[in-house]
Amino acid sequence: MTVKRRRAIGKWCKAMLFVAPALICYIVFAIIPIINTIELSFYKWDGASPIMEYVGLANYKEIFANPIFWKALSHNLFWITFTIMIPTIFGIILAVMLSQRFVRFRLLFRVVFYMPAIVSMVAVSVIWNWILNPEFGILNRILKTIGLGVFAADWLGNEKTVMFALLIAGSWVHYGFCMVITLAALSGVDASYMEVAKLEGANPVQTFVYVTMPLLKNTFTLLALNSLIGSFKVFEIVYMMTKGGPYNSSEVISTYMYRTAFTNSEFGLGSAIATVLSVLIAICSAIYMKVSEREVDA
Amino acid sequence: MKKRFTTIAALGLAAMVSLTGCMNSTVQKNAEESNKSEEAGQENSQGSSGSEGEGTYTDIILWDGMTDGDGNVLMQELADGFAAEHGIKVERVVMKMEDLRTTIKAAINSGEGPDVFSYEIGAGYLGVLAKSGLAYDLTDYAKDNGWYDLFMDNALSSCTFDEKLYGVGNELEALGVFYNKSTFEKYDLKEPETYEEFEEICKTLKEKGETPIMVDDLDQWPGYHYESLWTNAFAGCDTMNDILALKAEFNQESTAEGLDHLYEIVTNGWTIDSPNAMAHDDARKMFMSGKVAMYPTGTWEVSTFGSKEEGLGDDCGFFFLPAPEGRETSGVFGLGGSFVVNAKSDKTFTAIKFIEYMFNQENVQKWYEASYMPATTNADIDSYEISSLFMDWADSALNSPKQGNNLDVLMPTKVNEATGNYIQELLAGKKTGMECMEDKQSALEAETADGNYEAIEK
Numbered sequence A: 001m002t003v004k005r006r007r008a009i010g011k012w013c014k015a016m017l018f019v020a021p022a023l024i025c026y027i028v029f030a031i032i033p034i035i036n037t038i039e040l041s042f043y044k045w046d047g048a049s050p051i052m053e054y055v056g057l058a059n060y061k062e063i064f065a066n067p068i069f070w071k072a073l074s075h076n077l078f079w080i081t082f083t084i085m086i087p088t089i090f091g092i093i094l095a096v097m098l099s100q101r102f103v104r105f106r107l108l109f110r111v112v113f114y115m116p117a118i119v120s121m122v123a124v125s126v127i128w129n130w131i132l133n134p135e136f137g138i139l140n141r142i143l144k145t146i147g148l149g150v151f152a153a154d155w156l157g158n159e160k161t162v163m164f165a166l167l168i169a170g171s172w173v174h175y176g177f178c179m180v181i182t183l184a185a186l187s188g189v190d191a192s193y194m195e196v197a198k199l200e201g202a203n204p205v206q207t208f209v210y211v212t213m214p215l216l217k218n219t220f221t222l223l224a225l226n227s228l229i230g231s232f233k234v235f236e237i238v239y240m241m242t243k244g245g246p247y248n249s250s251e252v253i254s255t256y257m258y259r260t261a262f263t264n265s266e267f268g269l270g271s272a273i274a275t276v277l278s279v280l281i282a283i284c285s286a287i288y289m290k291v292s293e294r295e296v297d298a
Numbered sequence B: 001m002k003k004r005f006t007t008i009a010a011l012g013l014a015a016m017v018s019l020t021g022c023m024n025s026t027v028q029k030n031a032e033e034s035n036k037s038e039e040a041g042q043e044n045s046q047g048s049s050g051s052e053g054e055g056t057y058t059d060i061i062l063w064d065g066m067t068d069g070d071g072n073v074l075m076q077e078l079a080d081g082f083a084a085e086h087g088i089k090v091e092r093v094v095m096k097m098e099d100l101r102t103t104i105k106a107a108i109n110s111g112e113g114p115d116v117f118s119y120e121i122g123a124g125y126l127g128v129l130a131k132s133g134l135a136y137d138l139t140d141y142a143k144d145n146g147w148y149d150l151f152m153d154n155a156l157s158s159c160t161f162d163e164k165l166y167g168v169g170n171e172l173e174a175l176g177v178f179y180n181k182s183t184f185e186k187y188d189l190k191e192p193e194t195y196e197e198f199e200e201i202c203k204t205l206k207e208k209g210e211t212p213i214m215v216d217d218l219d220q221w222p223g224y225h226y227e228s229l230w231t232n233a234f235a236g237c238d239t240m241n242d243i244l245a246l247k248a249e250f251n252q253e254s255t256a257e258g259l260d261h262l263y264e265i266v267t268n269g270w271t272i273d274s275p276n277a278m279a280h281d282d283a284r285k286m287f288m289s290g291k292v293a294m295y296p297t298g299t300w301e302v303s304t305f306g307s308k309e310e311g312l313g314d315d316c317g318f319f320f321l322p323a324p325e326g327r328e329t330s331g332v333f334g335l336g337g338s339f340v341v342n343a344k345s346d347k348t349f350t351a352i353k354f355i356e357y358m359f360n361q362e363n364v365q366k367w368y369e370a371s372y373m374p375a376t377t378n379a380d381i382d383s384y385e386i387s388s389l390f391m392d393w394a395d396s397a398l399n400s401p402k403q404g405n406n407l408d409v410l411m412p413t414k415v416n417e418a419t420g421n422y423i424q425e426l427l428a429g430k431k432t433g434m435e436c437m438e439d440k441q442s443a444l445e446a447e448t449a450d451g452n453y454e455a456i457e458k
Helices: A003-040 A058-065 A067-098 A106-118 A121-131 A138-145 A162-187 A191-199 A204-215 A217-233 A236-241 A253-263 A267-297 B002-020 B025-036 B038-046 B069-086 B097-109 B126-131 B139-144 B153-157 B181-186 B195-207 B221-235 B237-244 B253-267 B280-288 B299-305 B348-358 B361-369 B388-399 B413-427 B433-449
Strands: B060-064 B090-094 B116-119 B171-180 B211-213 B292-298 B316-319 B331-335 B338-341 B403-405
Touching: A003 A267, A058 A267, A067 A106, A067 A162, A067 A217, A067 A253, A067 A267, A106 A162, A121 A138, A121 A162, A121 A236, A162 A217, A162 A236, A191 A204, A204 A217, A217 A253, A217 A267, A236 A253, A253 A267, A253 B097, A253 B413, B060 B069, B060 B097, B060 B348, B069 B090, B069 B299, B069 B348, B069 B361, B097 B116, B097 B126, B116 B348, B126 B338, B153 B331, B171 B181, B171 B221, B171 B299, B171 B388, B181 B316, B195 B211, B195 B292, B221 B237, B221 B253, B221 B280, B221 B292, B221 B331, B221 B403, B221 B413, B237 B253, B237 B403, B253 B413, B253 B433, B280 B292, B280 B299, B292 B299, B299 B316, B299 B388, B316 B388, B331 B388, B338 B348, B413 B433
Parallel strands: B060 B090, B060 B116, B211 B292, B331 B403
Antiparallel strands: B116 B338, B171 B292, B171 B316, B171 B331
């Protein structure tokens, strides 16, 4: 073995020494469970029995034949569409406003606006359940007080309003994160670009649209991607607030998966749903990355 | 290209990590391991005291679902009492029943489970554990130690699968209507004896500007109980027993009529505007604060509703939902759950003795005084200090000529899932009573065909 090769191996071993702890954790807690979940999706198993019956693709066939799956998937897509837009746009607007020098008590506002992001989802669900309560919820009361009682609704009990109600609660948690990330990105923008734009006669809106926004493109990509993946995973808020009801009107894939596996004790079917969901996320992420890469190249 | 592939692969992997982590690998592995240890488990089930030896008390772990109020205090007292009596430790882990249900199988399979635990009865719950060899077979011990005399028939029959006993029912519960006595007295109303009288009460209260009755179903499970109450009141206990014994079907006129009357409560404006949007906890608070006159739910609420600090105290009354004129009223009863011994535990002797201890003469009194009615025959109620509300429900129970069934604890989970959905649809006016009952019958037939439900003979 040459000295060069020995050195290379030594270098590799050293590198592996540092990587090993994280790698082992990743293999034990991520890779193996993933492989097991995929394997489990080909079995019929109640989670308790020592016998697991191999059923091939039957679990997948059952999923695709079940209208609740498609309903849940459509709710996920709805959720994705709006949770990418609402918190991101709201977060950006707040960040731009709070980055202006003329705004007083900026730190206080930043803290206040960010606070929902650190509240646990369970607490958020309880708070929004109260806000949206049909009998004593503050939202309906405000609407009635200001003469808009016609818009008061049983937000969580009506199939037409339930997804919007959940969406508002879900967005409320997320916009603070978007705001902080955008604020950080804004602080990194070179001030000379703004000065040049100003010298060229651009007004503040033009400066934001034509100078700031393109510079923040990577930040927007990060926020959107984060929202995209997070949206597919949406679970706690739906489960805590409606359990997917009324009559599956707010069912999302993760609540469907949870109920299938842990309530109905169909672990094989639940694993198949998890696998399908994972593939969907991977496809969405890949498409998104490809599109954004193309835009960067252009 | 390679970089792009790596990025995509990493993304995919990250997505799968985020989504599949909950499907713990140990689950499958444990299933395989349990396959190997099945023989050992069966061997264990044949014996009477496990590997610790007859008469040897050891530290045990107890998981139970008594998370609130007096029930929590009672269980702690029982655990501490047993530990002190035998000089051992009883490590108690308290969690909501839903959490217990989702973790127990993996816990037992991994060898990390409790020695004794509370669990829901019925084929879809305890039946699954029994079939899988995770619940200890108590048949021989029960026969040899007089359990068939100590416990009420249904406390044992509900935990019996393939003629083997896998647990004991813990406490008797009933579904009925709690009411605010002050509101009733204010309008000179009395407990109804027929459904028509019940409707009259609702009508009167509505006219007086009160909200007569709470119907909440955001959480879905209260819907199971509404169904049991109204179908039992209209179809009667015998018909419901025939359905459970698979001698009759759910989709018949009388059961559908019951559900249609439940919906009439909504259309007549006798309840809140949006039952499907009201959470159970909020509904309880509304009842306890006197904003609603009646609340149909289970007697597990007796200690809370009858509490002077938190609930209505002596102002709270209870009656069974009456049947229509000319039909027989029967209460809707069920067991709160069961105590089960882990078949893979090596401390089964102590675990069984702990169950026995909880229901001895002295401790049965503690159950009553905490407003729970243990499913045993050794109680001397007259000598106990019990609340007026508890006495009210105990009276109703003792005077009930027949005992109807709380359906959800006897039905497989998939049937309950269907129920959760169609009761919400019923309350929203999307389905009729008959359509709901047809859904239930289809779900039950499918589960019966899959072997997840067997006829229950009463």
